[in-house]
Amino acid sequence: MKTYAYGYPRLGPNREFKTAVEKYFSDKIDDKQLTRALSERQEHMTSIYASTIDLYPAGEISPYDHFLDEACVLGWVKPKNFHEYYALTRGEKAFPLKKWFNTNYHYLTVPVKYPSNKKNTLPGFLSDIKEPSKELTWMLGPLTMSKLARKKDGLHVENIIDGLTDLYKFRCKNLKTVHIEEPAFVMDLSEKERQASYRFYEKLGKLVDICLITYYDDVDHLECLYDLPVKAIGIDFVHGRENIKTIGKKGFPSDKILVAGVVSGKNVFCVNPERIFPLIDMLRKHSKGLMLSNAGPLYHLPETTANENLPLELKERILFAGEKIAEIASLAKGETLYKTKDMRAGKKRRRSNIVYRVNSLTVKDFRKKVSYRKRILRQKMLLKLPDLPTTTIGSFPQTNEVRAMRSLLRRGDISREKYHGYIHGRIRANIVKQENLGLDVLVHGEPERTDMVEYFAGKLEGFFTSEHGWVVSYGTRAWRPPIVTGDIYRAEPMTVDDISYAQSLTKRPVKGMLTGPITIMAWSFVREDLSPEEVAYQLALTLQDEIRDYERKGIRIVQVDEPAIRERAPIKTREWGRYFDWAVKAFNLATNTSPDTQIHVHMCYSDFAQIIKFILKMDFDVITIESARNGLDMLKVFCNAGFYRQIGLGVWDIHSPRVPEVNDMKMLIRKCTETLGLKHVWVNPDCGLKTRGWKEVNASLANMVEAVKQFKMEQNMKGDRCRR
Ligand code: GLN
Ligand code: ZN
Numbered sequence: 001m002k003t004y005a006y007g008y009p010r011l012g013p014n015r016e017f018k019t020a021v022e023k024y025f026s027d028k029i030d031d032k033q034l035t036r037a038l039s040e041r042q043e044h045m046t047s048i049y050a051s052t053i054d055l056y057p058a059g060e061i062s063p064y065d066h067f068l069d070e071a072c073v074l075g076w077v078k079p080k081n082f083h084e085y086y087a088l089t090r091g092e093k094a095f096p097l098k099k100w101f102n103t104n105y106h107y108l109t110v111p112v113k114y115p116s117n118k119k120n121t122l123p124g125f126l127s128d129i130k131e132p133s134k135e136l137t138w139m140l141g142p143l144t145m146s147k148l149a150r151k152k153d154g155l156h157v158e159n160i161i162d163g164l165t166d167l168y169k170f171r172c173k174n175l176k177t178v179h180i181e182e183p184a185f186v187m188d189l190s191e192k193e194r195q196a197s198y199r200f201y202e203k204l205g206k207l208v209d210i211c212l213i214t215y216y217d218d219v220d221h222l223e224c225l226y227d228l229p230v231k232a233i234g235i236d237f238v239h240g241r242e243n244i245k246t247i248g249k250k251g252f253p254s255d256k257i258l259v260a261g262v263v264s265g266k267n268v269f270c271v272n273p274e275r276i277f278p279l280i281d282m283l284r285k286h287s288k289g290l291m292l293s294n295a296g297p298l299y300h301l302p303e304t305t306a307n308e309n310l311p312l313e314l315k316e317r318i319l320f321a322g323e324k325i326a327e328i329a330s331l332a333k334g335e336t337l338y339k340t341k342d343m344r345a346g347k348k349r350r351r352s353n354i355v356y357r358v359n360s361l362t363v364k365d366f367r368k369k370v371s372y373r374k375r376i377l378r379q380k381m382l383l384k385l386p387d388l389p390t391t392t393i394g395s396f397p398q399t400n401e402v403r404a405m406r407s408l409l410r411r412g413d414i415s416r417e418k419y420h421g422y423i424h425g426r427i428r429a430n431i432v433k434q435e436n437l438g439l440d441v442l443v444h445g446e447p448e449r450t451d452m453v454e455y456f457a458g459k460l461e462g463f464f465t466s467e468h469g470w471v472v473s474y475g476t477r478a479w480r481p482p483i484v485t486g487d488i489y490r491a492e493p494m495t496v497d498d499i500s501y502a503q504s505l506t507k508r509p510v511k512g513m514l515t516g517p518i519t520i521m522a523w524s525f526v527r528e529d530l531s532p533e534e535v536a537y538q539l540a541l542t543l544q545d546e547i548r549d550y551e552r553k554g555i556r557i558v559q560v561d562e563p564a565i566r567e568r569a570p571i572k573t574r575e576w577g578r579y580f581d582w583a584v585k586a587f588n589l590a591t592n593t594s595p596d597t598q599i600h601v602h603m604c605y606s607d608f609a610q611i612i613k614f615i616l617k618m619d620f621d622v623i624t625i626e627s628a629r630n631g632l633d634m635l636k637v638f639c640n641a642g643f644y645r646q647i648g649l650g651v652w653d654i655h656s657p658r659v660p661e662v663n664d665m666k667m668l669i670r671k672c673t674e675t676l677g678l679k680h681v682w683v684n685p686d687c688g689l690k691t692r693g694w695k696e697v698n699a700s701l702a703n704m705v706e707a708v709k710q711f712k713m714e715q716n717m718k719g720d721r722c723r724r
Helices: 016-025 031-052 066-073 082-087 142-148 157-172 191-204 222-226 241-250 273-286 321-332 347-351 353-359 372-383 400-410 416-437 454-459 496-504 517-522 532-552 573-590 608-615 631-640 662-676 694-718
Strands: 002-004 097-099 106-108 137-140 177-181 209-213 232-236 257-264 290-295 460-464 471-474 477-479 483-490 511-515 557-561 598-602 622-625 646-650 681-684
Touching (some): 016 031, 016 082, 031 082, 031 321, 142 191, 191 209, 209 257, 222 241, 232 241, 232 290, 257 321, 290 321, 353 483, 372 598, 400 416, 416 496, 416 694, 454 511, 483 532, 496 511, 496 532, 517 532, 532 557, 573 608, 608 631, 631 646, 631 662, 646 662, 662 694, 681 694
Parallel strands (some): 002 290, 137 177, 177 209, 232 257, 257 290, 511 557, 598 622
Antiparallel strands (some): 460 483, 471 477
């Protein structure tokens, strides 16, 4: 059997990509040196493939984002050099970022240029690094490009695809074979969109040999791809269970190569031999030209485990991109590189109480005994908050000093006690600052957290946090997803000391601050031998224990951050019902504690119009969301859905360094109270303030408090005209 691979991470084992590009940003290297550095990355990727894999695309390297590169080829944007290219990615003129399918990679949402050019070529600075080749040139297909790009109202995907045919033909003129990725084939597609795509491949297939690669999920109407004049079809058999059934039932055309995605490009665990070999046997029966491949690009994984200090029992189970390539090659020889052990059989598991607790969950565990309407009356009495309470979302600026202290601790240059003392000092300063500003509900400021998921993963049992396991989330920004390797439980309280210390310093309520179960899962690699639902409940129970500990220490308000609920949703909307069912249950389980504890959920920006019906099932007391840029639309969404709890629409866009004006914030507060009623509105920034500087934060928070004060005064003068 032959092998095929694509999407190898460009970051490099020592984040060479990041280093080079950031050096370019700070003028430490010039265009030539950057070209050299990026070509080296491409050569590195090619050499990894070439040593192990039979077929792989050429020209995958990108200076920042492959979606933007393709937009350059299509002539939607026309940067002439790196300088102009990067101007589209950062700063004032940058295109907005959006999550790429249901992954944590963000692409740049370039607007479609329509009608499109008929002839356009890769700009020189891109072709210099992409090692152009006649064999298997890498491309993104027109369906994916047009589905994901920004479009003017009234411009349809099918028209864009039709309009791009000539350009792709021109592009392929001197090429022999092309590797075209079309992950959008797994999205919900209209009949017109599908037909336009088929029309396109009918035409292009006459000109060039095409390997048409789909991934991330099932392709509906897979058999329609069978009729296209393409040489090979890539199908995901890891994330697309229906794909397996379709092949089983309908077979595979004998004139084509099946590029079978059998090794996950999205998760780190090695294949299960009991499952993989029967699958490969079945596929072989249906396809003579079977090639084994990764399922989905490998850039969602770190490069290699070679430099990790993996405990022995994980060494055989955890593979990053480099090891996945080797796994594909060994599967093709009928071997597995690694012995899998069923994690459930582990000693720890038998001992673990959390497994027992998840198995014993009943309906009651997911539903609070006291309804929101009753809870709110009790909470009002206990908390004695003013109308329009002001608060922040959790983090305060992470200064160089905090980072420096953290690395001193990591290197063992300061003692744990000293670090702890330093963190408490920061917390004290944050509390004093908030009291002086006149905020109503305070936070400790999260100085101890590097990252809202990694921090918890580092404290919990059942997680492995890697040292060098960096993955690009966008551009040069990389993060290290933790790995869920076993049953999750809390060896000891995680945040209670810091939060109760903060509470001991003030009479105002301090919010306990937790990352929710779904967000922890979405931003981690999650074990596959348990259903995601079970993993979510393990996390939820662990967080519930933490909230109960808060309650013992007199913490009355707890915020659970769930910005990733929408992102973690399946690509196909028909699967949302099932997913949201357990996701919402996990949240409700985590927060099913005393009805007197006020539960806040924070969800950043989350496509609320699409998911509001699921949000309504989450039994929180207050929701805070990102809305400074589209507050009025958000307001409509919540209002029309009959939302009746409390809401804090972000009045200040924290993604920009601009200090918001009192009047602008007042206007948003007015709109909110007019629509939702004075008693239902909180006032807060869009999100955490971690990435901002203290100067803007001080000024902006002062303006926010001032806006509320002025608004209340004007309201009193008018005699409270708010509805409800
Ligand atoms: N509490 C977190 C913070 O303030 C929330 C961040 C988020 O939701 N993205 O940083
Ligand atoms: Zn947020």
